[in-house]
Amino acid sequence: MKAMIIDRSDATPAIRQGDIEPPSRTRGQVLIRVQAASVNRADLAVLAGTHAAPGAAGAPAVVGLDAAGTVVEADEDSGFSVGDRVMTMVGGGLAEYVAIDARFPVPLPDSWTFEEGAGAIVxxxxxxxxxxxxxxxxxxxxxxxxxxxxxxxxxxxxxxxxxxxxxxxxxxxxxxxxxxxxxxxxxxxxxxxxxxxxxxxxxxxxxxxxxxxxxxxxxxxxxxxxxxxxxxxxxxxxxxxxxxxxxxxxxxxxxxxxxxxxVTFRTRSLEEKVRIVEAMREDLDNALAAGKLKPRIDRVLPWTEVRSAQNLVAGNDHLGKVILQVGT
Structure with missing residues (x-):
């Protein structure tokens, strides 16, 4: 599958589109076809090397900390079905597919676009x-x-x-x-x-x-x-x-x-993060469904323009979230 990868082969880190092995879903996970991801300030720190890149040691460092998309595989008892629209915090979200613990994704409100989901979840x-x-x-x-x-x-x-x-x-x-x-x-x-x-x-x-x-x-x-x-x-x-x-x-x-x-997510275990999702949903699910909470999207760009999007965020040249459409 295609993904946006951090390339540190030169003195200055770069981001390139590359082909990597698609994630293999395991029991307890859902597989999501990603439609959109947002640019977060932590992405800039990962690129600069001051924050560790998400993912397994030795694997390509894929850009992104969130994703919104459609469930394509799930266990019967996961609470999700194929075709469900979801948003989730996930390392390496700028890829065509991500696999994540089934307790982590949040259903996308019916009235929301994938871009809004990607812009809201973190x-x-x-x-x-x-x-x-x-x-x-x-x-x-x-x-x-x-x-x-x-x-x-x-x-x-x-x-x-x-x-x-x-x-x-x-x-x-x-x-x-x-x-x-x-x-x-x-x-x-x-x-x-x-x-x-x-x-x-x-x-x-x-x-x-x-x-x-x-x-x-x-x-x-x-x-x-x-x-x-x-x-x-x-x-x-x-x-x-x-x-x-x-x-x-x-x-x-x-x-x-x-x-x-x-507070930070970098030192939290999976179980701690799951509890954060559960607490957030308990308080906010109804408000999300009713449209009482919603992100402001500044602009939407194709994922091939990820560096331009990151530069916008770094330069504070935006008001709201900068979103990348995956696969465009």
Whole structure:
């Protein structure tokens, strides 16, 4: 089968289309014919070599961390039938076929395209886990989401609103996205690029600070996050777009009794990931079916343009998810 493979034969890594052995489905797995996959920032880290490529040691490193497509093989007791439309987090999604544990795929809502499924699944799992499991979101909690214009940020706003958050504050570096983020459910949009944004968060929360901070930026925002935190707030470290190191005021951390919780899929076992899928579906399946949650697609490209798509993401030259159609 054809797949997009990372080629490290030269000094600069490249991506090429190549032929590899198709996956052999085993008991407990489903085989999916992939129709679409999205570009995630972690793909850039894999290409750069700072994150390990998914897949077996010694096998070609196939690009991609998600996929949406059609089930072509499944066990009778898997819960899936041939022809079912699904979306799933899966290493090596930019291939014609993927095989994955049958507990992992999520049915695609009837009204969704494959492109929307590919654009949503990683954000759904990541942000639900950050808000509900790690952040212990309760009705009325004030939430700050930075890099809110990103694909995961946009989904975090929608999930927080659906789960009963009180005030939702969206942090962005420009204000071209204000109307979109307000439509998605944000109450206030602040400019984190101006520096000292903690005061803006405190103003927007009547001086109380926020109960949950979903951090997609990392170290440079740490000091402001601690200042903007309410008593017993939960700071969830999801991404490190701006760097991994920051300044921590230990006195304020202790005074406010703030919890700092890091999350990643890279060190989670299959069973842990399955539990994340189950928890997400328990909370969000009905909302997905009703169309209350949906990704914004910036553009759709053929999978042969994967490097151009990754460059768009690297340059922040998009608003929403960049999707690749597999086989085109």
């Amino acid at each position: 954000a759904l799992m990541t942000e639900h886990n950050a808000l509900r499991t790690a952040g212990q979101l309760r009705d009325g909690d004030a939430v700050l989401i930075n890099a809110a214009n990103s694909g995961v940020g946009q989904m975090a706003i929608q999930i927080a609103r659906h789960l009963g958050a009180g005030r939702i504050i969206a942090g962005v570096r420009t204000h071209r996205e204000d109307a979109l983020l307000t439509t998605l459910g944000a109450d206030t949009v602040i400019n984190t690029g101006a520096g000292g944004f903690a005061e803006q968060v405190l103003d927007a929360s009547d001086g109380q600070g926020v109960d949950i901070i979903i951090d997609h930026v990392g170290g440079p925002y740490l000091a402001d996050h601690i200042k903007a935190a309410a008593l017993q707030a939960r700071l969830i470290g999801v991404g490190r777009l701006g760097g991994a190191e920051g300044t921590l005021d230990m006195e304020t951390l202790a005074f406010k009794r703030v919890e700092i919780i890091g």
